[in-house]
Amino acid sequence: MTRYVMVADLRRCIGCQTCTAACKMANGTPPGVQWRRVVDMEIGTYPDVKRVFMPVGCQHCSNPPCLDVCPSGATQQRDDGIVNIDYDICIGCASCAVACPYGARYLVHEEQYAYGDRPTEDEKTNYNNKYLGVANKCNFCAEKIDAGVANGLTPGKDPEATPHCVNSCISGAMTFGDIDDQESNVSTLLRNSKHYRLKEEEGTNPGFYYIWDEA
Amino acid sequence: MQWGAASRLQRFWDIRAALNFIGGGTGSSLLIWATVGLLTGYPYFAAALTGLAFVAGGLFMVWLEIGKPWRAFNLLFRPQTSWMTREGIVALFLFSAAAIAVLFDPILRLPINIPSPVVPAFVTACLGLAFLYCQVRILHSARGLPAWREPRAMSLVAMSGLTEGMGIYIVLTTISGSVPVFVAPVALALVIGRGFIWHAYVSALARSAAPQPTMSALLGMRRNFRNFGHVLPAVLIALYLVWPGPATPLLALAGIAATLAGWRFKAVLVTRAAYIPEYSIPAAPIRGQPGC
Numbered sequence: 001m002t003r004y005v006m007v008a009d010l011r012r013c014i015g016c017q018t019c020t021a022a023c024k025m026a027n028g029t030p031p032g033v034q035w036r037r038v039v040d041m042e043i044g045t046y047p048d049v050k051r052v053f054m055p056v057g058c059q060h061c062s063n064p065p066c067l068d069v070c071p072s073g074a075t076q077q078r079d080d081g082i083v084n085i086d087y088d089i090c091i092g093c094a095s096c097a098v099a100c101p102y103g104a105r106y107l108v109h110e111e112q113y114a115y116g117d118r119p120t121e122d123e124k125t126n127y128n129n130k131y132l133g134v135a136n137k138c139n140f141c142a143e144k145i146d147a148g149v150a151n152g153l154t155p156g157k158d159p160e161a162t163p164h165c166v167n168s169c170i171s172g173a174m175t176f177g178d179i180d181d182q183e184s185n186v187s188t189l190l191r192n193s194k195h196y197r198l199k200e201e202e203g204t205n206p207g208f209y210y211i212w213d214e215a
Numbered sequence: 216m217q218w219g220a221a222s223r224l225q226r227f228w229d230i231r232a233a234l235n236f237i238g239g240g241t242g243s244s245l246l247i248w249a250t251v252g253l254l255t256g257y258p259y260f261a262a263a264l265t266g267l268a269f270v271a272g273g274l275f276m277v278w279l280e281i282g283k284p285w286r287a288f289n290l291l292f293r294p295q296t297s298w299m300t301r302e303g304i305v306a307l308f309l310f311s312a313a314a315i316a317v318l319f320d321p322i323l324r325l326p327i328n329i330p331s332p333v334v335p336a337f338v339t340a341c342l343g344l345a346f347l348y349c350q351v352r353i354l355h356s357a358r359g360l361p362a363w364r365e366p367r368a369m370s371l372v373a374m375s376g377l378t379e380g381m382g383i384y385i386v387l388t389t390i391s392g393s394v395p396v397f398v399a400p401v402a403l404a405l406v407i408g409r410g411f412i413w414h415a416y417v418s419a420l421a422r423s424a425a426p427q428p429t430m431s432a433l434l435g436m437r438r439n440f441r442n443f444g445h446v447l448p449a450v451l452i453a454l455y456l457v458w459p460g461p462a463t464p465l466l467a468l469a470g471i472a473a474t475l476a477g478w479r480f481k482a483v484l485v486t487r488a489a490y491i492p493e494y495s496i497p498a499a500p501i502r503g504q505p506g507c
Contacts, residue, residue, distance in 0.1 A: 009500075010496075010500035011500040011501060039494055041494065043496065043499055050499045052496065052499060065356070065359070067296075068296040068297065069297055069299065069353075070293060071289070071291070071292065071297040071299035072289035072290055072293065073292040073293045090283065090286075090289075091282065091284075091290055092282020093277075093280075093281045093282075093299065094227035094228060094281075095356070097225070098225055098228060098357040098360055098363070098489070099356055100359045102359070103491045107227055107282060134282055134283060135282075196497050196498065198494065198496075210496070211500075212496075212499065212501065213500070
């Protein structure tokens with residue numbers, strides 16, 4: 001079996017938001033929609049305070065709450081663990097959005113652009129209307145992965161088969177791969193590190209790991 | 216700086232969604248009380264029709280809210296897990312059964328008679344109960360929102376729906392001039408029951424470390440909800456029980472107060488108390504070299 005997961009090394013992330021920009025460029029999402037964003041947190045109390053940057057987005061849970069509530073069947077879970085949305089079926093009821101404990105889903109009803117009423121040059125070519133009126137979220141760049149796998153490439157290893165956010169990360173904080181493969185990059189990383197997942201108590205079994213120290 | 220880390224209010228469902236829970240709860244329970252009234256010999260037609268109007272109005276509000284309204288029938292695709300799908304299916308049966316119950320009501324004097332109009336009315340009441348249950352499960356399925364997923368929210372929303380429907384039923388029967396005997400004691404029990412469940416709900420939410428803005432929204436309405444939604448109606452109903460004749464307008468006032476309070480509670484629950492909790496991390500990243 002294959003289960004694709006994302007690993008973010010919090011020791012490396014510098015909060016530059018390049019992954020956010022890369023995701024928006026690649027997917028043409030409307031303003032305000034950030035499938036990949038980096039949360040900027042302060043933790044601790046003065047004087048022992050730390051600043052933490054944490055990339056977040058859809059956690060591609062094994063037990064996704066968004067899946068069961070979807071009344072139209074638009075939210076689907078692939079055999080490789082990727083939770084995907086069929087935008088041609090979704091009715092935009094937002095049940096999934098309120099069910100997601102990670103706030104990873106978006107719903108934009110009206111066409112809008114980053115600067116005023118007119119699209120920028122980039123938006124003229126990249127803006128994707130298919131996200132209007134329907135729930136949308138990160139899909140780990142599933143089309144790219146599928147195309148890469150079809151050409152014999154390895155997701156997470158070959159950039160042509162790896163999500164845009166991972167490819168763009170300037171500090172090497174983000175890694176993608178198959179956690180069911182014991183020799184994969186993500187399996188090796190997780191074996192040699194201390195890590196956690198967000199809101200594990202929800203029982204969602206997220207597919208997004210956060211490294212915070214060496215093992 | 217806490218960019219993106221703080222708890223945030225869900226804005227996916229607005230007052231239109233709240234109106235679905237208001238209309239659905241009030242309407243479905245009104246159908247139930249109308250049937251109970253019918254079984255005890257009171258008119259069914261006006262109350263049932265009003266109940267249907269509430270349910271239909273609520274569903275219309277949802278239709279206005281969804282992003283792709285012309286695909287609305289797609290919501291029937293996942294009955295195996297989705298409570299919204301189940302709500303839609305129950306609604307179809309509810310309107311069918313209610314249409315039979317209302318159309319064959321003696322008040323319309325149709326030339327066709329059915330053996331017993333009580334049967335479709337009873338089926339409608341059962342479907343109304345199922346509809347109400349689907350609605351509370353839809354709220355409970357929102358695992359991202361502590362205010363909705365708290366188990367006591369289900370009892371509270373269900374009890375509030377039953378209370379609101381009773382409130383409207385009280386008003387309708389008061390206007391018609393004949394208040395069924397069961398109404399006042401049941402209304403009193405509902406109002407008191409909702410008060411206790413509300414208290415249990417807020418306490419449980421506070422214990423579960425719900426987001427502070429959620430607690431602020433709920434605690435902000437606590438006093439008015441208690442006074443106008445529970446204490447005032449309970450006192451007025453008690454007065455009616457002591458002096459049934461002269462205090463009938465007070466009973467209607469109790470119904471209005473209990474209903475409006477319930478509607479207000481649902482509006483707050485959906486639009487102001489539904490916060491997605493902030494991110495919390497169990498450990499801070501260890502950066503750099505020790506001693507540096």
